[in-house]
Each structure stands twice: as C-alpha cells, then as structure tokens.
Amino acid sequence: MNKHLKILMEPEEIVNFLKSEIKLKDICINIASQKIIEKVAQEKGINVTTEEIEIEADRQRREKRLEKASDTVRWLEQEMLAPLDWEVGIRNRLLTQKLALALFAKEVEQFFMQNRLEFEQVILYQFVVKDEKLAQELYYQIEEGEICFYQAARVHDIDENRRYKCGYEGKMYRWAISPEIVALVFNAPQKQLVGPIKTEHGYHLFIVEDYIPAELTPKRYEEILYNMFQYWLNAEVNYMYYNFELSIL
Structure with a gap:
C-alpha cells in the first residue's frame, strides 16, 4: 500500500457529503452566525488587532x-x-468575545443578582427506594447506627450509577433537583439525614454535605455572558432563517 497516497476532494463533494449526513444546515447556520457577528461588530466599531491575534496564537x-x-507547522x-x-x-473567536462583552457585559451582574437563588448549590448525597416500608426501616437503621447512609445507598438505591458512588450526587443547582424536594434540600440541616420523602421516583433519603453560596466568579461571569450572547x-x-431563508449560491 502506498503510504503517501493522496485523496483529492472537490468542494462539491464536501457539500454533498454534508447533505447526506444531514449536517449542512448546521454548517450554514454557523456561517450565518459569523456573518451576523461581523456585521454588528462593524456597526459598533469593534475590531481585532494583529497584536491580539499574536498573543492568542x-x-x-x-x-x-x-x-x-x-x-506549529506540523500541527x-x-x-x-x-x-x-x-x-x-483566532480573529473570529476574539471578535465574538469582544462583541459579547460590548452587548452584554453591563447586564451580567444584574442578571446574576435577579437570579441569585438559581446559582446556589449543595453537595448532595441521596438514595431512592421504591418501597415505603423499606425506606422507613433504612431511616431508623441509619439513625440507630446499624448501617451507615453510604452503605445503604450502595446496596438499595434504585439508580445504578448512584449506587456505585454510594449515593453521591455531587454539586447540584436548584434546577437540577426534583421540584418535590428542592425546598427541603436547601433548608435541610447540614450533614443530617432527611427523609423518606415521596416523589414520582420513589422514596428519597438524603444528606446535604455542604452548601455553596452563589458567587459571581470569573467562570460564572463568562458562562452567563456566553448564554446571553448565544440567546441573542x-x-x-x-x-434571518425564517424571514430571508439561508441558502447556498
């Protein structure tokens, strides 16, 4: 076999392949997005300098x-x-970042303050069983020290992934917790067994290991900024799609 065999591809072949894989629309939307970014950035006098490109490179x-x-050449x-x-x-990504800041930088803090509760987190351990009687028995056994919470979760939890982690759910936001128990979770005494609480999934027993207060960290600032920009x-x-229709010439 010739190790240096070259495969030539025509632009039309690439387009046809993307069509066959039902990926062409996504590519067109990405291109349209970049055109919108270019247009709005130009209107606002935003540009990227050669020095900024070199620093990022x-x-x-x-x-x-x-x-x-x-x-670098090899890569x-x-x-x-x-x-x-x-x-x-590099220039396109930097331009996108600059435009996002120009459009929404002043709104991030306000959004965070208005939705502060949604950014609070807990480190949660929980397990769920289907039977109410079993849930009550496990509660008393854990309280009496006959079995530890993590062992009970390892044996009885209906969720296989959580069983392997002895009930560890991890850091969780309010929106990620079942509506039936979210208020109880965020008001539960730290490191204290709570339950059993019935939901559509079964009977929950849980422990809140720690509370993580909402804080506008640089990472969270970037996440909110990105989400605002992406929504816009x-x-x-x-x-553009519904009023002018995207198409390939």
Missing part, C-alpha cells in the same frame, strides 16, 4: 506545547490548515 502554542516553529498540516486559516479562526445570536439567526 502564542497562548494556544503554549497550551498545545508547540515549542518550535516546526511543531497545522495535521489539521489541514494554512497559517492564515488559523489566524482567521440564535434569535438573530432564526429571524
């Missing part, structure tokens, strides 16, 4: 451990990219 090189220029070849393609991609961008693309 250097950061990516360090992240990918591309220590030599030859390492670009593996990704089927020319240096200019890489720079365009999706609305813009949908308007």
